[in-house]
Amino acid sequence: MTTKDINLYSPRGRVSESPRRPDSRPVLHRARLVVPITQPAIEDGAVVVADGVILDVGPFQQLRRQWLEAPARDHGETVLLPALVNGHVHLDLSGLAGQVQAQDSMAEWIRSLLTARERLSQIQLEQARLQSLASLHAFGTGIVGDIDSSATFTGEDSDGTLVVRTFVELFGLQTESLEAAMDRLPHPARKALANGQKNVSLAVHAPYTTSASLLREAKDWTRERARVVSVHAAESEEESLFLRTGKGPLRDLLEEGGMEPGRWQPPGCGAVTYLDRLGFLDSLSLCVHVVQVSEEEIQLLQRSRAGVCLCPRSNLFIGNGLPPVRQLLDAGVPCAIGTDSLASNADLNLFKEMTVLVDQCGIGPDVVLAMATFHGARNLGLTSHYGSLEKNKRWLAIRVAATDIESVIAAGCQGALEWLI
Ligand SMILES: [Zn+2]
Known part of the structure; x- marks a missing residue:
């Protein structure tokens, strides 16, 4: 898809003429x-x-x-x-809107997501993705951190009101090298990474789906290129249980998927502590969710200057509870806001995400607006151009x-x- 096509689906409801x-x-x-x-x-x-x-x-x-x-x-x-900054979304899951049931279990939610995704064609997924881009624009979002493994849309649309930073997502609990993980990526993603496209970086899915060596090598790859690396971290109690003991519902899920969790050695600690031990955390690391963290782990985030992206409505949808927003902010951790995907959210309206932080977490609207703009740009490495007037x-x-x-x-x-x- 060319960048110009985006305007065909713009919320202004008309085919755009030449860019203004x-x-x-x-x-x-x-x-x-x-x-x-x-x-x-x-x-x-x-x-x-x-x-x-x-x-x-x-x-x-x-x-x-x-x-x-x-x-x-x-x-x-x-x-x-x-313009608002949505720090974490999966546009390629937009076709799952309304098709994944709210669950009280991370593993159950992932099962439901995978089943629903199998029912959709590539064309349906692509159409939904374009509708999501239009919806982001309609609700004031101009900058997006998009987790994607196809890298089909990157950069800016033709009138410059949508800037997408694409994070190509890697998995592999038994994958020992970055090279092996990259070899499994779709061709456009491999090409964008090989060409050194500045608006494309890496995401590792999560510490419970990625080997320690893959986490380390992905961090090294992005560090060498001065790019942000994204990771889902400390999202659920089930993740904490699996990282501490190697057991629980996520182990069952990984076994079903052939990821052989029995051959993997659990680190025996929380996700943030684990990432810190691997040398993963620095100012170009973006930890998404950060619900299950201790006070010590919040200090680790602060000392490393890592960024965090909070997705409160997604956390509520999956039954993970709300993140410790006040404690993170009080510690000085830069917190952005994201919607996550339509598989765990009703829409991509970032203002609604802000409402949860104001109404349910007691954060002031001025602070929340800074999270949804400046801190979002900071955590995507874009403050030189965006995030403030x-x-x-x-x-x-x-x-x-x-x-x-x-x-x-x-x-x-x-x-x-x-x-x-
Ligand atoms: Zn996500």
């Missing part, structure tokens, strides 16, 4: 509230933009005086935000029909927003 060129003259974008994320929200604020790059951010009256020649676009009673960053922003930070998330849940490009 950013205005080369500076333009002053004014709104009731500008939320730069990396500095306090600005009432009656403005952003000066030219050629798709931010030149200045500040109070409207001040910028009006400094940029006398710049025409103004008044966005009225709205809130300007940087700051001088020299890309103008990838939305306006939400709200008047203050408290009402932004509720309005976003309803899709009351527009793109500013």
Whole structure:
């Protein structure tokens, strides 16, 4: 699929013409509230933009005086935000929407997922994936960390409002080398990795499905290339049990799949401790879920500067409970937010993910918005261009029909927003 095809399915409901060129003259974008994320929200604020790059951010009256020649676009009673970052999704599982039952067991949920996936054709999966891209856009997400083993869509769409970082996913509890794991990948994924495509990196599925040597080698591969590596970690009690004892429902599941868990030596500790022992954790590691962690493991994450991506609605769907968000934030662990796939979530609306963190975890909306923007970009290695409204960053922003930070998330849940490009 070419990147241009994305626009055929854009939520704007029309086939796009040639991509809109950013205005080369500076333009002053004014709104009731500008939320730069990396500095306090600005009432009656403005952003000066030219050629798709931010030149200045500040109070409207001040910028009006400094940029006398710049025409103004008044966005009225709205809130300007940087585009949202969905730190963890599996677009290639979108066809499973509504087909995998909520379970109280990780192993049962995976069984249900695998059965449902077998019933779908490649065409159905691809169509659902395109619908998901349109849905992400409609609800203000501009940057996506997508776990994928086919690497069929990478990069940006033609009008630059969707930036995808693809993580090619590896499995193999008995696979001892990265080379062997890569040999099993579909051709497009192998090609993208071999070509050194900057927007493609590796994900190892999880510590319970991947050998220690494969975890180490995948980390070495990404470290050498200064890229983020993603891993599902500490998602369920069943995972903790299996890592500590080699037993439980996940062992049964792996035996059914021929992964020979009996030949594998359990590390005898939690997932985060195990990853730390393997030298897997550093600032370019992205640990997804992080529900089953001890206080010591939170400190390990903090010391290693590893990033975390929380997917609270997926955790609730599978019956894993909510992650210790407050403790992670208090320790200074950079926490992004992801939806995970439609196999464990009702939709890909990141504002709804934020609602859970505000309502059920007691996190303030300003903190949650920073998680869904700046920390998401940080954990995908993209803060040089995205994640906040700051001088020299890309103008990838939305306006939400709200008047203050408290009402932004509720309005976003309803899709009351527009793109500013
Ligand atoms: Zn996932």
